[in-house]
Amino acid sequence: xxxxxxxxCGAILLILAAALLAVxxxxxxxxxxxxxxxxxxSAALSEHDALVAAEEAAAxxxxxxxxxxxxxxxxxxxxxxxxxxxxQALETEQAGDYDPETDVxxxxxxxxxxxxxxxxxxxxxxxxxxxxxxELIAALDNALTTVKRAESAVETTAEALQSAIDAALAIDxxxxxxxxxxxxEADTTKLxxxxxxxxQLTRGENYVLRGQTAQSNAEALxxxxxxxxxxxxAVIADNPVSAASRLIVFAHTxxxxxxxxxxxxxxxxxxxxxxxxxxxxxxxLPLFRKGFWFTLTVALLAAALHYASGExxxxxxxxxxxxxxxxxxxxxFSYVLGLPLGVLLVITSPGHIRPNPTLNSVVGTVxxxxxxxxxxxxxxxxxDVTRIVMGSAIGTRAVIFPLFVSAFPxxxxxxxxxxxxxxxxVIEAAQSMGSTTWQIIRKVLIxxxxxxxxNGAAICMTTILAYTAMAGSAGGDGLGKIAITYGLNYxxxxxxxxxxxxxxxxxxxxxxxxxxxxxxxxxRKK
Numbered sequence: 001x002x003x004x005x006x007x008x009c010g011a012i013l014l015i016l017a018a019a020l021l022a023v024x025x026x027x028x029x030x031x032x033x034x035x036x037x038x039x040x041x042s043a044a045l046s047e048h049d050a051l052v053a054a055e056e057a058a059a060x061x062x063x064x065x066x067x068x069x070x071x072x073x074x075x076x077x078x079x080x081x082x083x084x085x086x087x088q089a090l091e092t093e094q095a096g097d098y099d100p101e102t103d104v105x106x107x108x109x110x111x112x113x114x115x116x117x118x119x120x121x122x123x124x125x126x127x128x129x130x131x132x133x134x135e136l137i138a139a140l141d142n143a144l145t146t147v148k149r150a151e152s153a154v155e156t157t158a159e160a161l162q163s164a165i166d167a168a169l170a171i172d173x174x175x176x177x178x179x180x181x182x183x184x185e186a187d188t189t190k191l192x193x194x195x196x197x198x199x200q201l202t203r204g205e206n207y208v209l210r211g212q213t214a215q216s217n218a219e220a221l222x223x224x225x226x227x228x229x230x231x232x233x234a235v236i237a238d239n240p241v242s243a244a245s246r247l248i249v250f251a252h253t254x255x256x257x258x259x260x261x262x263x264x265x266x267x268x269x270x271x272x273x274x275x276x277x278x279x280x281x282x283x284x285l286p287l288f289r290k291g292f293w294f295t296l297t298v299a300l301l302a303a304a305l306h307y308a309s310g311e312x313x314x315x316x317x318x319x320x321x322x323x324x325x326x327x328x329x330x331x332x333f334s335y336v337l338g339l340p341l342g343v344l345l346v347i348t349s350p351g352h353i354r355p356n357p358t359l360n361s362v363v364g365t366v367x368x369x370x371x372x373x374x375x376x377x378x379x380x381x382x383x384d385v386t387r388i389v390m391g392s393a394i395g396t397r398a399v400i401f402p403l404f405v406s407a408f409p410x411x412x413x414x415x416x417x418x419x420x421x422x423x424x425x426v427i428e429a430a431q432s433m434g435s436t437t438w439q440i441i442r443k444v445l446i447x448x449x450x451x452x453x454x455n456g457a458a459i460c461m462t463t464i465l466a467y468t469a470m471a472g473s474a475g476g477d478g479l480g481k482i483a484i485t486y487g488l489n490y491x492x493x494x495x496x497x498x499x500x501x502x503x504x505x506x507x508x509x510x511x512x513x514x515x516x517x518x519x520x521x522x523x524r525k526k
Contacts, residue, residue, distance in 0.1 A: 010272025013265050020262030027251035027258065041252060044245035050171050051236060057164035058232045064160045065222055068153040072215040075150040078143040079207035085136050086201035136200050143207045150214040157221050158183060161228055168235040175235050178227050181220040186213035315482060316498055322396050323478040323506070326468045330403035331461045338408040341367065342415025343441055353427065353437055363412075370409040375467050378406050399468070399476040407464050414460060418452035419445050450521040458514025462507050479503050 030041035165177050188206040347353050348360040379402045386401045387393040430444045469480020479499040487496030
């Protein structure tokens with residue numbers, strides 16, 4: 001049966017479109033009471049939220065333990081420094097060995113000399129102590145702040161552990177957890193009536209004791225956390241969210257995307273089912289008749305849609321936008337300059353309509369020189385020029401300029417090759433009828449080479465798309481950078497796979513669109 005492959009592909013896509021539309025409509029109303037999916041959605045959402053809460057609580061415990069250990073160590077270190085400084089100040093105070101080279105020390109010596117002469121300077125001595133110990137008092141105030149932060153971190157860690165226990169019990173009420181250790185308080189010394197450096201030394205010793213107590217509490221919580229986190233992990237592993245629950249939550253979250261994808265697939269399926277002859281004869285689309293590559297592209301997009309959820313979905317959406325934001329303008333401006341250069345290379349070549357060996361050689365040399373520089377090197381070489389042209393040398397927008405500079409020589413050679421395929425007989429016929437150079441270019445060369453030019457444009461766009469993967473070295477973004485950064489640096493291979501699937505799908509879409517336009521523009525096959 002003629003066009004059976006096209007109709008089979010259309011039937012498959014129509015079934016998929018109907019399924020997506022039905023799921024999208026039902027899922028969009030799942031949060032409304034009385035709808036068919038409301039009860040399953042509520043249960044799935046509760047199950048999903050409980051698991052996410054347990055995972056986040058476990059992660060919070062680990063973060064708080066690390067923060068608490070760091071803050072208790074800082075508190076002890078600062079307090080011990082204050083004790084050392086207070087001890088030295090007390091020795092100076094007791095010995096009366098103030099440094100007369102400083103204003104504060106000279107004042108202390110004057111007070112001691114007045115006391116030795118029999119003057120009553122007790123009130124002055126009491127007022128002098130805070131002046132002499134001003135730096136020590138400021139350091140002790142900072143130490144107190146650090147100690148309080150450490151004690152607060154210990155309390156926060158205890159609360160995080162309790163939250164992890166509660167989250168796990170919400171999933172599995174039968175889970176068994178050890179008792180959380182009681183937090184102890186430091187037995188500090190009262191300051192009483194102590195004055196001068198002795199008072200500051202007592203403060204420092206109290207802060208050391210409080211820091212050590214906080215550290216002991218943190219270590220006790222850390223020992224208990226090992227068993228608690230192990231149990232929480234076991235509860236999470238033993239009670240995963242079911243595939244049905246994940247599907248229901250995902251469908252509700254992405255209902256608009258499912259409806260859009262279903263509508264687009266329905267349109268394509270209808271054309272494949274009911275107008276295969278029109279596609280094959282008018283548009284010359286064997287690609288649609290076979291259906292393989294188009295179905296593969298749909299499958300790639302569906303796979304990416306399935307795996308990209310939550311924060312990854314936002315990351316992928318922004319990645320696609322950034323990739324197209326760099327690729328499309330760079331391709332357009334590359335053709336704005338590359339197309340005239342390609343035409344110039346053709347018409348000035350020996351034996352063509354306007355032979356000019358000198359101009360042809362100069363333009364060809366410039367094009368070859370720029371083509372020979374790898375994009376990553378050209379990116380660095382053009383930093384200063386990019387800053388002048390784009391206003392900045394860093395960022396996604398700034399990468400468009402080096403992409404354009406790297407691509408337009410490539411475009412010029414593609415255009416040259418396409419125009420050289422035009423039959424010389426057609427050109428000679430136009431010349432014999434008195435056509436000008438511009439008329440031959442506009443009405444003969446470009447129209448005759450249009451299918452090849454469109455195919456070259458698709459190839460050029462996919463090449464620029466590949467170059468965008470190196471945009472990260474200039475602060476740019478895009479799917480290529482996401483795949484490299486997360487796959488290589490963070491080893492989050494799921495993100496790398498999804499971004500790679502989207503890149504492959506974008507290339508397929510560009511090639512399919514290029515094929516459609518190329519066959520539509522090929523008047524020789526109509």
